[in-house]
Amino acid sequence: MKHTYTVVGLGVFGSTIALELARLGHDVIGIDLNPNLVSDIADRITQAVVADARDEKVLRDLGVHECDGVVVAIGEDIEANILVTLIVKGMPKPKVWAKALNPNHHKILEKLGTDHIVHPEHEMGLRLARSMIYPEVTDYISLGHDQFTVEVRASEQLAGQKMEALHLEENDLQCLLIKHLNEVMLPPPLRYEFKLNDKILLFGTLGNLRKITKYL
Template identity: 70%
Template sequence: MKRTFTVVGLGAFGSTVARELSRLGNDVLCIDMNAERVNEIADDVTQAVVADARNEDTLRDLGVHESDAVVVAIGEDLEANILVTLTVKNMPKPEVWAKALNHNHHRILHKLGADHIVHPEHEMGMRLAHAMMYPEVVDYISLGHDVFTVEVRASEKIAGQTIAAMKLEENDVRLLLVKHQRDILTPPPADYVFRLGDQLVLAGMLQNLRNISVYL
């Protein structure tokens, strides 16, 4: 479904979000005070404007109040980030996704009522560390309270073996699905024999998932 988004701040994070939202078929308005950044993204989004997003009248003139969601991606200016978040939160319609620079900034954004607060540098650092420690992990999602779903790729360790070899039950981990090429097995039968490159989606507590990593 086509939606309308505004991205304020066109650094590496903001411009990536804007381009991907546009690629997914949405209307995307981009705002930044840096003309060079605006010009770089102008051909990739619906509209890109050089403007001061701290001015509420400017935002309303651009129709930001009609957006389904606004991404406050300002990273260099803490005061501007907070002011834009506050201004957009006072608009009745848009959902606010705000970039936090640190823990204290996160607390301020939370107090302002930001609907979603993201830490892109922290999250990317976490993903990089996990990828270095567990190279078989393709992706993961935190479900809160140390519960994760993890997508892993079957290695030579498990290829040719069945689910029993993963010691799932004794570690309280669930195998949600197995994808082999274009086939998806959900849940896979107990006698399924893993093949090299199969993609597995597992769910469980982080420590339990770590425990079974030796079998993958």
């Protein structure tokens, strides 16, 4: 289903989001005060505008109040970030994602009722550190309460072995699916022999997932 999104702030973080949303087939309005940033992205999203998003009339004239979601990606001016978030949260329709710069900023965004608060530098730092320590992990999603889904790659050590080689049951973990090339096995067959570079989706607590890294 096609949606319409607005991204306020077209630095590296905001422009990356805007371009990916556009690539996924959605309409995207990009807003920034910097004409160079707007020009860089103008021909790759639905609409790119040099405008002051702190002005509610400007946002409404652009149709932001009718969007499905708004990303407040302003990364340097905390005051502007908070004010834009406050204005958009006063609009009944859009869900709001806002970039937080520090813990106090996070608390303010939380009090404003921001639907999703992101810390991109912090989260990317965590991902990088974990990928350095656990190179078999290609992606992960935190589900809260220490529950994670983790995508891992079958190494040479695991290739040719079956599910029991992962010791999932004794570590209270589940294998949700296996992807071999373009074939997705859901649920995964218990007697399947892993092939090199298979993608395996696992679910469980972080502590238990760490226990089986030696088998991957």
